[in-house]
Amino acid sequence: MSVTDKPLLSVRDLKKHFPIKGGILGRTQAMVQAVDGVSFDVAPGETLGIVGESGCGKSTTAKLLIGLTDRDEGDIVLNDKTLGRDMNLRALRRDIQMVFQDSYASLNPRMTILDSVAFGARVQGLDDPLGRSRRLMDRVGLAADRFAHRYPHELSGGQRQRVNIARALAMSPKVVVLDEAVSALDKSVEAQVLNLLADLRAEFGLTYIFISHDLNVVRYISDRILVMYLGEVVEIAPVDLIWADQAHPYTRSLFSAMPSMDPDSRTEKPPLAGDPPNPIDPPSGCRFHTRCPLAAPVCKTRHPVLAPRVQGSAHWVACHLHDVSSGHPDAGKGLTA
Amino acid sequence: MSQVETAVPAPTHRGYWSLVMSRLLRDPVAMACLAVLVLLVCSAIFAPWLGLADPYKGSMIARLKPLGTPGYLLGTDEQGRDMLSRLIYGGRLTLFIGLMPVVLAFFIGGALGIVAGYVGGITNTIIMRVVDVFFAFPSVLLAIAISGALGAGVLNSLVSLTIVFIPPVTRVAEAVTSGVRQLDYIDAARASGANALTVIRVHVIGNVLSPVFVYATSLTSVCMILAAGLSFLGIGVRPPEPEWGLMLNTLRSAIYVNPWLAALPGVMIFATSLCLNLLSDGLRSAMNVRD
Amino acid sequence: MSDNLLEIRNLDVRFKGARNVHAINDLSLELKHGETLALLGESGSGKSVTLKTLLRLLPEKRTDLGGSIDFDGTDIMTLSGKRLRSYRGGDVSMVFQDPGLALDPVYTIGQQIAETVMRHKGVSREDALDVALDMLHRVRIPSAERRMKNYPHELSGGMRQRVMIALALACRPRLLLADEPTTALDATVQIQILLLLRELQKEFGMGVIFVTHDIGVAVEISERIAVMYAGQIIEEGTTREVIRNPQHPYTQGLLAANLHDVARGTRLDAIPGSPPALETRPDACPFAPRCPLMVDACRQALPPVQRPGPRRRVACLRAGEAIPA
Numbered sequence: 001m002s003v004t005d006k007p008l009l010s011v012r013d014l015k016k017h018f019p020i021k022g023g024i025l026g027r028t029q030a031m032v033q034a035v036d037g038v039s040f041d042v043a044p045g046e047t048l049g050i051v052g053e054s055g056c057g058k059s060t061t062a063k064l065l066i067g068l069t070d071r072d073e074g075d076i077v078l079n080d081k082t083l084g085r086d087m088n089l090r091a092l093r094r095d096i097q098m099v100f101q102d103s104y105a106s107l108n109p110r111m112t113i114l115d116s117v118a119f120g121a122r123v124q125g126l127d128d129p130l131g132r133s134r135r136l137m138d139r140v141g142l143a144a145d146r147f148a149h150r151y152p153h154e155l156s157g158g159q160r161q162r163v164n165i166a167r168a169l170a171m172s173p174k175v176v177v178l179d180e181a182v183s184a185l186d187k188s189v190e191a192q193v194l195n196l197l198a199d200l201r202a203e204f205g206l207t208y209i210f211i212s213h214d215l216n217v218v219r220y221i222s223d224r225i226l227v228m229y230l231g232e233v234v235e236i237a238p239v240d241l242i243w244a245d246q247a248h249p250y251t252r253s254l255f256s257a258m259p260s261m262d263p264d265s266r267t268e269k270p271p272l273a274g275d276p277p278n279p280i281d282p283p284s285g286c287r288f289h290t291r292c293p294l295a296a297p298v299c300k301t302r303h304p305v306l307a308p309r310v311q312g313s314a315h316w317v318a319c320h321l322h323d324v325s326s327g328h329p330d331a332g333k334g335l336t337a
Numbered sequence: 338m339s340q341v342e343t344a345v346p347a348p349t350h351r352g353y354w355s356l357v358m359s360r361l362l363r364d365p366v367a368m369a370c371l372a373v374l375v376l377l378v379c380s381a382i383f384a385p386w387l388g389l390a391d392p393y394k395g396s397m398i399a400r401l402k403p404l405g406t407p408g409y410l411l412g413t414d415e416q417g418r419d420m421l422s423r424l425i426y427g428g429r430l431t432l433f434i435g436l437m438p439v440v441l442a443f444f445i446g447g448a449l450g451i452v453a454g455y456v457g458g459i460t461n462t463i464i465m466r467v468v469d470v471f472f473a474f475p476s477v478l479l480a481i482a483i484s485g486a487l488g489a490g491v492l493n494s495l496v497s498l499t500i501v502f503i504p505p506v507t508r509v510a511e512a513v514t515s516g517v518r519q520l521d522y523i524d525a526a527r528a529s530g531a532n533a534l535t536v537i538r539v540h541v542i543g544n545v546l547s548p549v550f551v552y553a554t555s556l557t558s559v560c561m562i563l564a565a566g567l568s569f570l571g572i573g574v575r576p577p578e579p580e581w582g583l584m585l586n587t588l589r590s591a592i593y594v595n596p597w598l599a600a601l602p603g604v605m606i607f608a609t610s611l612c613l614n615l616l617s618d619g620l621r622s623a624m625n626v627r628d
Numbered sequence: 629m630s631d632n633l634l635e636i637r638n639l640d641v642r643f644k645g646a647r648n649v650h651a652i653n654d655l656s657l658e659l660k661h662g663e664t665l666a667l668l669g670e671s672g673s674g675k676s677v678t679l680k681t682l683l684r685l686l687p688e689k690r691t692d693l694g695g696s697i698d699f700d701g702t703d704i705m706t707l708s709g710k711r712l713r714s715y716r717g718g719d720v721s722m723v724f725q726d727p728g729l730a731l732d733p734v735y736t737i738g739q740q741i742a743e744t745v746m747r748h749k750g751v752s753r754e755d756a757l758d759v760a761l762d763m764l765h766r767v768r769i770p771s772a773e774r775r776m777k778n779y780p781h782e783l784s785g786g787m788r789q790r791v792m793i794a795l796a797l798a799c800r801p802r803l804l805l806a807d808e809p810t811t812a813l814d815a816t817v818q819i820q821i822l823l824l825l826r827e828l829q830k831e832f833g834m835g836v837i838f839v840t841h842d843i844g845v846a847v848e849i850s851e852r853i854a855v856m857y858a859g860q861i862i863e864e865g866t867t868r869e870v871i872r873n874p875q876h877p878y879t880q881g882l883l884a885a886n887l888h889d890v891a892r893g894t895r896l897d898a899i900p901g902s903p904p905a906l907e908t909r910p911d912a913c914p915f916a917p918r919c920p921l922m923v924d925a926c927r928q929a930l931p932p933v934q935r936p937g938p939r940r941r942v943a944c945l946r947a948g949e950a951i952p953a
Binding site for chain 3: 053054156157158159186187188189190191192194195198213214215216217219220221222223239253254257258259260261262263264266267268269270271272273274275276
Binding site: 063066067068089090093094097098100101102105106107108109110111116119120123124151164167171 | 353520521522524525526527528529530531535539540543544
């Protein structure tokens with residue numbers, strides 16, 4: 001899309017709709033449109049941050065990427081190989097690994113730390129799984145001599161998340177998906193783990209997909225930010241561009257909903273009213289029109305397409321306001337809320 | 338370089354089960370119960386070498402002697418057979434048909450439950466609906482019905498009781514497995530490219546079997562009582578075999594003559610099942626290593 | 629009557645069990661009428677335990693309590709029976725983190741609020757329902773009349789938290805305790821709830837103790853901030869003082885770790901290590917092992933409490949010194 005290098009990972013039109021079963025016969029009553037036509041590219045060594053509120057589909061996207069959830073439609077292309085055509089799930093999983101939010105639930109409570117870290121390497125038949133795991137434990141800041149034979153409950157949250165990072169790296173992946181990986185940690189520990197992630201990225205040439213609800217964290221770690229709303233991508237742009245000027249009204253609301261850090265200029269008016277709508281029955285047209293302060297009649301009927309903000313820009317947005325031909329009365333004037 | 342975190346409780350380089358054992362050893366109630374059970378099992382196994390009276394040899398003159406009669410420490414039964422000897426010999430059969438069905442049900446039901454819980458979908462539906470059909474009958478009725486159909490005898494009791502206990506074990510195993518299945522470490526294991534069999538073997542079994550094991554130990558007391566009940570009704574062990582349930586039945590008529598004597602087999606059943614229950618409680622808290 | 633609504637003096641809370649945990653150690657705190665205080669701390673710092681102690685919700689058999697709590701002239705530690713019940717929910721009420729768990733799923737929200745009002749105010753059912761409806765209006769629930777008949781599961785997370793607040797405020801408490809009430813909410817909803825609480829505080833004039841781990845949330849809601857670490861308050865002051873001029877090295881580290889305006893690619897000034905386990909009562913500065921300013925004296929005795937201004941305090945030997953880069 002916007003990246004000039006050849007992408008390492010490309011996602012095209014990814015879709016996942018979950019059926020809601022009900023009634024005595026367990027018939028499908030409705031579909032949750034968890035992920036609905038998501039596309040993006042990630043360049044080698046790049047970090048793509050994905051932000052959005054609950055139900056926007058960011059975690060489902062993560063699970064689709066490593067095949068923990070089966071996709072309904074769409075292509076996942078890694079290194080020019082398409083999943084299902086040129087490569088199988090097992091091959092994909094050697095190159096894409098994941099770190100989950102809940103550091104305790106993502107470790108087998110009956111297994112020592114070392115065994116957990118080495119499990120994947122053993123499964124993939126890599127040589128010297130134990131030695132490799134011990135070196136990685138040392139690398140993530142958990143001395144293998146002291147920690148190798150401990151159990152998850154004997155570790156703190158920050159230490160367990162280090163184990164999970166080592167476990168993901170034990171397979172020598174190219175891409176690591178971090179699904180709210182630092183969200184459950186205390187702020188002081190979070191900073192330690194972010195430093196570690198930045199170091200590892202440089203050292204191993206990793207590519208991250210960093211999912212979080214915390215804009216400050218995403219800004220710190222990411223090169224580009226992708227904003228999701230109700231299963232769709234509404235905006236994607238390099239960090240500095242989006243930080244300076246959010247093109248989508250939703251992104252703007254999300255940014256202004258961040259608590260102020262200045263006691264003298266506290267937030268006076270909430271940027272949005274109400275809760276995010278239910279993804280079971282998303283609104284027609286632009287899915288944000290029900291909460292959008294700038295919505296026009298066209299937003300209710302026509303679905304906006306993700307396109308560069310101006311010709312050739314790396315800043316893409318899906319909003320009628322930026323499309324002069326959309327029929328929105330304020331189209332082309334930008335956001336003046 | 339990132340900071341190494343300190344302040345961690347004393348390192349324990351021990352396996353999970355040795356940790357559970359050491360916790361169990363510190364539980365006085367569980368240990369007392371274990372001691373009683375070990376004593377019962379050992380005396381049953383080594384009964385022939387304990388120098389007891391012949392449990393089958395009766396005496397027409399020494400019938401229904403009260404407790405403490407010289408030569409008959411625990412008295413004699415309605416045919417003049419030594420009660421102490423019969424109770425200890427009776428432990429052999431009673432414990433066997435009280436424990437064996439649960440052991441078998443633990444393995445069969447555990448496997449069914451794990452498969453149903455992990456695979457899910459139509460497999461789950463088939464296994465669980467079949468199990469539900471059996472589960473719909475009260476266990477006593479089911480045991481009586483199956484034993485009645487198969488006829489009396491030790492082996493048939495064993496089969497019928499095993500069938501009775503497979504459904505509850507399967508249910509628990511299925512529930513625990515579907516719970517474990519949701520956890521991120523299963524996802525993480527799948528994401529490392531492991532196939533279903535490896536994930537089940539390495540990550541599921543260990544975490545599912547211990548709660549199922551605890552549940553199964555709590556079933557042993559029910560099983561003992563059911564087994565005794567079958568013998569009591571005459572569709573389990575046949576006389577003159579010594580077995581606690583059967584002894585309870587045959588001594589029933591003596592309850593007005595010598596109530597203490599008639600109660601003895603019942604006391605044995607009660608004590609054993611109580612000990613099993615308490616031990617199972619202790620085991621459950623010992624396995625909860627986190628706190 | 630003093631102008632303090634709440635006075636906590638030398639509070640100690642110790643949990644007994646297989647392992648003892650000294651959750652609160654010599655905590656003192658004052659809250660004036662109508663004041664909003666944020667208790668800021670990370671997990672295990674004792675902030676939620678403090679709230680539960682204020683409502684006497686801790687299991688008595690497993691807890692050792694020390695010190696005194698005075699609420700508007702009443703000694704909370706000795707309350708029992710009927711007086712304790714009327715204190716809970718009448719004088720003081722609480723908003724929890726997860727409204728899904730705190731609301732009863734089998735009653736409509738109108739019934740739940742009315743029930744509480746009837747119990748504490750002894751009014752008729754009709755009057756109580758009127759109060760409930762009025763409260764739903766005040767927490768800005770759209771079409772409140774219709775919502776009265778809804779069950780909790782029929783509402784979204786943000787609406788449920790509004791109902792929780794309406795329930796807490798229905799009896800006009802003089803003190804509202806809020807335990808991370810916005811943590812489980814989405815960002816755009818969180819700010820709505822914060823602003824609502826701020827408005828309601830002005831409207832009702834009650835004192836508020838707001839527990840949070842998020843400095844930004846504390847800034848938005850509070851006039852004063854008390855920073856907790858290892859069961860103690862290590863720094864207290866007005867929000868402006870604490871944010872603009874943090875004196876304790878831990879507070880400084882927390883502010884730095886908040887990543888607000890941190891440029892991409894720079895190294896974060898992370899506080900090393902993790903908080904102490906509190907199995908023994910701290911007899912030296914509990915932050916010393918992680919502190920960049922630590923000197924020998926920090927490891928030998930509890931730090932002196934310095935008072936650089938009125939109602940401003942810092943428990944640190946080297947308070948106010950800048951952390952070397």
